[in-house]
Amino acid sequence: MPHAHAADLKIDSAMTLNQVRVGCDVQIRVLSGPGCDRLRDLGFCEELQVRKLAGGRNLICSICGTRMAISRELAEQVIVSPVQ
Amino acid sequence: MNLHCQTLLALAIVSITLGIFTVRLFMPKKKSGCGKGCDCGKS
C-alpha cells in the first residue's frame, strides 16, 4: 500500500532522497553518482527501505533500524520511489 | 637543622632535579601512541 501522498509523486514516481517529504517511507531504486560506493558501504543498497527523518543541509534517515546523517550532495545520488 | 645544613640540602635537591631533567632530555625517546608528556590517558 503506497505510503506517499499524491503531492509527493512525480510523473514517473521516482525522485531523489532530497525530494522526499520528511516522515515518508521510500524504497531505494538506484544509486547514481560519484559517492555511491561510499553509500553502499554504509548500507544504502538497492531494494532497501528508508525512512526520511529530517531534511535540510544534511538529511537524517533510518535504514535497517540505524539512524544515518548524510549530506545533501550524497542524498541527491539516491533515487527512490514510494514503497509499493 | 642549622642554616648551613639547610642551604646544602636545598642545593643538593636542586642539583638532583636539574640532573634528572638533563638526563630525560637526552634519553632516547620512545615513540608511543601519542607522544610523551600529555595527560590524555591514551597509551
Place this chain on the structure above:
Amino acid sequence: MSATPDGPSLIALIGNPNAGKTTLFNALTGANQHVGNYAGVTVAVKSGHTYTPHGRKVRVLDLPGCYSLRANSPDEKVALDALHGQLPGEPVPDLIVCVVDSSNLERHLQLVLQVIELGLPCVLALNMIDVAERNGLRLDPVKLSEELGIPVIPMQANAKRGIVELKQALRLPRPIAPVTTWTHLHDDPETGRRLFINQLCELVARRPNAHQQTTSDRLDAVLLHPVYGWLALIGIFFTVFWAIFSFAEIPMHWIEAGQGSFGKWVESLMVEGDFRSLLVDGVIGGAGGVIVFLPQIVLLFLFIGLLESSGYMARAAYLMDGVMAKAGLSGKSFLPLFSSYACAIPGVMAARTIHSSKERLVTIFVAPWMSCSARLPVFFLIIPLLMHENEGSWKQALTLFAIYGLGTATAFIVARILRGRLGEDISPGHFLLELPPYRTPQWGYIFRHVLDRAMSFVKKAGTIILGLSILLWALSTYPKSNSSEPAEALAHSAMGRIGAVIEPVVKPLGFDGRMGTAILTSFAAREVFVSSMAILYRVEEAENEEQTRNQLRDKLSAATWPDGRPIFTPLSLISLLIFFIYALQCLPTSAVVARESGSWKWALGQFLFMTGFAYAASFLVFQAGKLIGF
C-alpha cells in the same frame, strides 16, 4: 605468520565503528582504553594480550573502525594495512575477529564478506545481541555460520557474555579459510555480495518492522530540531561549564585548606632556612598550587565522558555541521576539535577520520585554540581575580564560556581563511555520520577514564611540575643578596634578573617582569604558570601574616608596581587571559602536529603564528583599553 600448532598467536579485531570492537578489546585484554560511541574515536591501532582457557598467551590488535576495505580515509587504510601484515612491526594476523552489531547485519556484513575474501581465517563475533533481541530481531547464528562458512559467536561484549565462547574459538587450530560462495552470484563483486547478504538476512535475521518509533527518535525530535536543538546544545554546554565551577568549589576549598595547614606544619618542624623555604614555597606552594585544580579537571572529563557515552555528541556534531561549514570545515571536524577542549593531542589524532586532507590540515592547525584543560589552572586563577569575592559562580561560568567562545570563534575565522588559501579538494568529501541510539552512560568506563586522566594530571604535577617548581625556586632564591628586603632579594636572584630583561618586552601587554618570567616558564607546561606565580609573588606574604589561607589570589591582589599602582588591574588580567587563550605552549602537541601533518614546518609555522598572534592580541587589547581609559 606466527601461529603455533596450538592456535593463533596474533588476532585482529575489525568491524564498523560502533559495533563494540573496543568494548570487546577491553573485555579481552582488561586494558583501560577510551570508549566513545561516536564513529571514529579509535584512531590508532591498540594492542594488548589475552589468555586462552589453557593459559596460552594471544596478542590482540584493535583496528580502527571501518565500513569497508576500500580505504577511503586514513584509519581505514591502517586497518587494511594491518590485515595485509603491512603495519610496521606486525605480521599478518593469524585470525581475524569480525565484530558486528547484530541488530544491523544488513549493513555490517559487507565488511565481513570483504575480509573473508582476503583468504584469512575468520570468526564472526555477533555482538550486541541484547539490542537485537530488544528490537524483536530473530537471529539464527547456526544457519549464519553454515552459510558463511565461519564460526559465529553470539555475544554481548559490554556484559561480558560470549567472551568465553570466543576464547574457545581461539583454542582451535587455524580454522580453514572458507570458500567464498557469493562471488559467482554476479559479475560485479559489490552486487554479488549485496545479493548474498539480502538472501542471508532473510534467512537468519528476520526484521519485524523496519521503522519503529523509539525513545531515541522521540528525543531526537527535540534535540535535532533546527531551533530547539540549538537551544538545547547551548544550554547543555553552558550548564556543563557552570557545573564545573560550582561543584568544584567545595573540594577546592578543602584542598587549599589542607595545603595551607600542611605548609604551616612543615614550617613548624624546622628553623627558617633554605630547605624549609624549598619545601614550603617551592614544593607545597608551587606543585601544590596546581593540584588544587584537580576537582575541575575531574568534572570536565566526567561531563565529556557522559556526553559521549550517552550518544549526544553525534547529535552535536550533526548540528554543528552547518556552523563548521562557514569555517570551511565539516561536522567531521567536530569531534577532533571538541576533544581538543580536553587535550589537543588526542584531538589532533582524531583528525585522521577526516577524508579531505586539506580539511585535516586546517583542523590540526587550529585545534590548539580550543582551550585545553592545561589552561584551566591559569583561567581558574585569573577569573576570580576579575570578580569580587562573593559574585555568583554563574558570572564566572559566563566568563569561562566567553573565553572558550573567543578561542573557538578565532579558530573558525582562521580556519576559514586558511582553508580558502589551501584551495579546493581533488575529490570532495561528503558529510556522513551514524547517529547511535541514545543509551544510559556506561558508568564503569567513564569512571575508569576519569580516574585515568586524574592520575595523569596528578602524575604530571608530581613529576614535571614538581621538578620545574624546584628549579624555579632555586632561580628565584639564588644568588642571594645581603638585603633583608624581600623585593630586593628577588631582584638580585637569577629569576629577578631574567624578569628585569623581560619586563620591557611584556610591559606593553600590561605585565611586569615577574609575570613575564612566569609566562616564559609556562612554555614548558601551562600549569607551571600557577606554580611560578606562587613562587615569584611570595615576597608579598611577609607583609600579610594575618592571612589564614595561603591563597595565591590574595597575594596577587595585593601586588603593586614600584610606584604603588596595583599590577593586576582588570585590563591587565584580561590581557593575560587573551595571551593564554592564543599562545601555543605545549611541545608534545607540536610534536604530534608535526607527525600527523607529515611536516615539521607546519608545526613550526603553527607555533610561530600562534605565539605571535597571542602577543599581538594582548598588546592590542591592553593598549586599546588604556586609550579608552579602562
